[in-house]
Amino acid sequence: MKYAEIKLLARKLRNYPTKSESRLWHYIRRKQLNGKQFLRQHPIIYDSVGTEHFFYIPDFYCPSCKLAVELDGKVHDYTKERDAIRDERLTELGITIFTI
Numbered sequence: 489m490k491y492a493e494i495k496l497l498a499r500k501l502r503n504y505p506t507k508s509e510s511r512l513w514h515y516i517r518r519k520q521l522n523g524k525q526f527l528r529q530h531p532i533i534y535d536s537v538g539t540e541h542f543f544y545i546p547d548f549y550c551p552s553c554k555l556a557v558e559l560d561g562k563v564h565d566y567t568k569e570r571d572a573i574r575d576e577r578l579t580e581l582g583i584t585i586f587t588i
Contacts, residue, residue: 490539494531498545501529508559508588509547516548526550526557534577544574546585558587 489497505513509528516526530549535542546556556578560571575585 489541489543491541494533494541494543494545498529498531501545506559506561508561512548512557512559524550524553532556532578532581532583534581544578546578549583554581554583556583556585558585560587 505528513528515521516524517528519525527549529545529547531543531545532549533541533543547559548557549555550557558571571587575587578585
């Protein structure tokens with residue numbers, strides 16, 4: 489996917505948060521959690537071939553801590569294999585994944 493398309497997808501995800509995402513965002517936005525800046529639905533590119541990028545968009549990401557927070561609801565009961573691959577790739581980038 490091209491970078492402009494990734495940005496649009498991330499924006500769409502930010503504009504339509506789940507109830508759980510909205511609740512957590514209320515407590516971690518504006519550096520409310522130990523002064524750490526969290527980003528919502530921030531794309532993390534793990535590989536690129538030319539202008540095509542391969543990426544994940546965690547629910548929340550703290551760049552200074554390299555921490556991704558995933559609020560995996562019921563839909564993730566059916567995507568466990570894909571989620572394991574996501575976690576492995578992000579871990580290879582030095583990112584810690586916290587799944588709720």
